[in-house]
Amino acid sequence: MPASKTAMLGFGETTVTIGRIGHGLMNMSPENLSRSVTTIAATLAPGGKKMDLFQMARVPTNVTFEEAFGTQIHPISVVEIEARDRDRRGLLSGTIKSLDDIPAGDYRRKLTRFQEEAFAHNAEIAEAFGAVAVRKDVTASQLALAWVLCLGPHMVPIPGTSSATRHLENIAAADVELSAEDLAEISKVLEKGGAASWTHG
Incomplete structure (x- = not known):
């Protein structure tokens, strides 16, 4: 290989x-x-x-x-729910605030989540989520990872990055403490109808 x-x-x-x-x-x-x-x-x-x-x-x-x-009966050990890296796409990190921020010819223009209606919906959610992160003095990525960790010991976030800086940032998310009020605020943000076409395009 x-x-x-x-x-x-x-x-x-x-x-x-x-x-x-x-x-x-x-x-x-x-x-x-x-x-x-x-x-x-x-x-x-x-x-x-x-x-x-x-x-x-x-x-x-x-x-x-x-x-x-190779068998008809096998215990289920893990169920994976995949949500792709939003920072790499630019929405969660805030580097993409409007469709004009995406260069002509950029592959993201072909993704469903970056079509006008879906983008407006997702940008609203990302902005509200980012506001919670700012109040907590953490990045939106750290807040997302911390939230997953708070869902219970059976939930294991698996962040991916090619940046050493981002890797350390992701690890630091384990130290982010979320209060009941924080979790309620995040839930309120996520209840805005769900993200439109978040995964796989």
Whole structure:
């Protein structure tokens, strides 16, 4: 696998290189899943690491669940609810305040959430959410992560970034304390009809 298609796992001397699974490798056949598990286990073994969780990134379309799992009964260990990185899109961070802020030819102009009606709705939610973050003296991203953490020990936010600064900022979200009043205010913001076309475009 080319170096550009790998990712680093861990820190310092415990860091290992693993393959990055892309959309072109979403083959959920039992053979491919078994090969993935074998590859990951072999990669982690030298560092004394073990795989804690293995999950399908998407619902299999080429095989049934029974075929993919190799059994008809299997415990559900985790359910993933995916919401893409809003800061990278610019809405939550406030770098995109109007459609005029998106350059001509920018791929975001093709996304549903950046069409006029959806954008106006989502921008209103992002602005209200950002106001709560300003009052708490944290970034909107930190507030979002802190809110997910407050939903309970069964909720684990998995932020992604290629920036070391953003990574440290995300970690600091664990120290953000939200009061009952804060959570009520956030809930009021999120109850404004839900975000329009937030995920996958």
